[in-house]
Amino acid sequence: MRALTKLNAGPGLELVERPEPTCGPTDVMIRVLRAGLCGTDLHLQQWDDWAAATVRPPLVIGHEFYGEVVEVGAEVTGVEVGDRASGEGHIVCGRCRNCRAGRRHLCIRTQGIGVNRDGAFADLVVIPASNVWVQPPSLDPDLGAVFDPLGNATHTALQWPMVGEDVVITGAGPIGVMAAAIARHAGARYVVVSDASDYRLGLAHSAGADVTVNVTRESLADAQRQLGMKEGFDIGLEMSGAAPAVTDLIANMNHGGRIALLGLPHQPYELDWGKVITHMITLRGIYGREMYDTWYAMSQMIATSEVFRAAVTQVITHRFPAEQWEQAFATARSGQCGKVVLDWS
Ligand code: NAD
């Protein structure tokens, strides 16, 4: 099969022929139709310190995918050959305290598809049946490929009820834009999104943001003034990983404001802890997706709202055949894009 592979420890990737994977008794084999590019894949291509410390080549990369089930293990029930499916990319141990309590997103031994074991930038991928999310056959394959990041956005945005709340999202990458669509869908009053890219803020606007803030020219305080807000934002969603964004967030929250942080910083940074404490601001880190409540929630939002479906679909701005993976990676790296998808069909 074709597989986009990290062959050796060091920068670069290669599209090579690899043996087909084998499907164990509790596994499912999926023929990949579409796969989404994520920042993680760019780190793996570039071979930064994180990649060097984490990955043992050879490794097939990629973890955002959608396809057709072509084989199910002997012990598998509930998934059948011919099903269309997306995959949860975090494989949990099932034995730790959190797993046994049903808090699988908090597993202490999480393994990542396309990071710790062979991934989905290939014709075939094998995952445990418990990681398969069967999709309605009518679902647009491109949408099926973005359930992983849509799940990050959903998990983060739905930490607290949003009805009537003023919501600010820092970072208009694919996940921040999807979060804007969720906030709109979930009943927020105002949705404000910040980024340094006008192209990406345009996507946020189309997803339902009331006001967008280009941080190279404006601040969140300007957005508050524009909207006639008097007390500060109720809910913050941090989706940039940028320290200045967090500083600006904390400065613009109402007392008692709540911030869910998904964006991964490159290094530790300082915060105005006095403000966090005296304004009783809640900070909550978010990892992955809840298995499988997040999957349920996003599936129903996609299924029941044409507006929501359109808002998420427009985040997918580029699609390349798998053979043109280099161009796909260059586009994703440029930032002049929303979600970039590889077509393996
Ligand atoms: P992305 O890199 O495409 O988007 C981040 C955006 O933040 C960019 O558009 C960038 O221009 C913007 N930005 C940079 N500095 C900013 C600032 N000061 N203010 C506002 N915006 C700023 O990433 P993505 O794929 O949308 O993912 C969002 C974040 O979530 C990333 O940091 C990613 O690493 C992280 N992530 C975390 C998890 C998790 O489980 N915690 C999972 C997936 C992604």
Ligand code: ZN
């Ligand atoms: Zn576990």
